[in-house]
Amino acid sequence: MKLFKVFWIFTLGVIFLSGCGNPQNKYPIKIGFSMDTLRAARWGKDRDLFTKKCNELGVGVLVQSAESNDALQITQSENLLSQGIKLLVVVPHNDKSCATIVEMAHKMGVPVLAYDRLITGCDLDMYVSFDSVKVGELMANYVTRLKPKGNYVLMGGGPTDHNAILVREGHNKGLAPFIKRGDIKIVGDQWSNDWLAVNALKNMENILTQNNNKVDAVLDSYDGTAGGSIQALTEQKLQGKVLVTGQDAELAACQRILAGTQTLTIYKPIGLLAAKAGEIAVKMAKKEPITDKTVPIDNGKIKVPGVLLEPIPVDKNNLVSTVIADGYHKMEEVFKDVPKDQWPKTQ
Secondary structure: OHHHHHHHHHHHHHHHHHOOOOHHHHOOEEEEEEEOOOOOOOHHHHHHHHHHHHHHOOEEEEEEEOOOOHHHHHHHHHHHHOOOOOEEEEOOOOOOOOHHHHHHHHHOOOOEEEEOOOOOOOOOOEEEEEOHHHHHHHHHHHHHHHOOOEEEEEEEOOOOOHHHHHHHHHHHHHHHHHHHHOOEEEEEEEEOHHHOHHHHHHHHHHHHHHOOOOOOEEEEOOHHHHHHHHHHHHHOOOOOOOEEOOEOOOHHHHHHHHHOOOOOEEEOOHHHHHHHHHHHHHHHHOOOOOOOOOEEEEOOOOEEEEEEEOOEEEOOOOOHHHHHOOOOOOHHHHOOOOOHHHOOOOO
């Protein structure tokens, strides 16, 4: 009965996408958007802002989310391709298995743009993201300025996501001279499957036990996993005493930065990413030339033309001038646990 229910829900989703009730069908040109998940806080914003930009440029967007299921993402992409789309945009759950999607699309004459995360081992047409190596490097550089010596933990994201690999590359790049001098020791090095906080929590609990709680900094690759790490630290009364990073400027992370339990988040303005990806996607769908400056990104098979945007480190000092000033989060949301007479003055 449960299996039938899941199948029926999925079928309804397909009918909704292809049915006449979908407002995206009013556009003569359509793009498919295959998303890994909508569970994490940011991805609904990506979907809405990307769709809005494409609609403004006269192109419709058909969206499906696989909720971190590799086989379902392939099936959903096949469904999108069957609806006559001119471009397939993919946020891959698994950078390797999604190569199948690229091959499938190319057989139907449809180009593929990887959004935010690279797809490896295939003839990918375009990649638009923030510079994930720079994200990891910014984390390492920030934390080493505060704590140039000590025991460090590397808490990666989902190992099937190539972005997790790139962030780790940035961590290693920033930490290398400190490790070489013997000033920093890596006492924990883990990956958190599917970027889930519960997996980071378990990893961090084990690392703390193995090191008798002697940890000075945790380079978490994502705000969600940072939440798991901080929960483990809190259980040992170490919250606020250990430096913790993250990325995506999630609301909970911004609140933790104010509370002093998280040190840093890397803000990647989704509005910029969605707008730029939307512009490029529409040009690709219309077979117009791409005029943006690109850099070659090695995906293990070819050098993919990539457009990389600059990430922004955010701490308590520039939280208002970045995340709140951009409208990414509201002042009353971020400062909800702070007495109003202590809120910063804004123009």
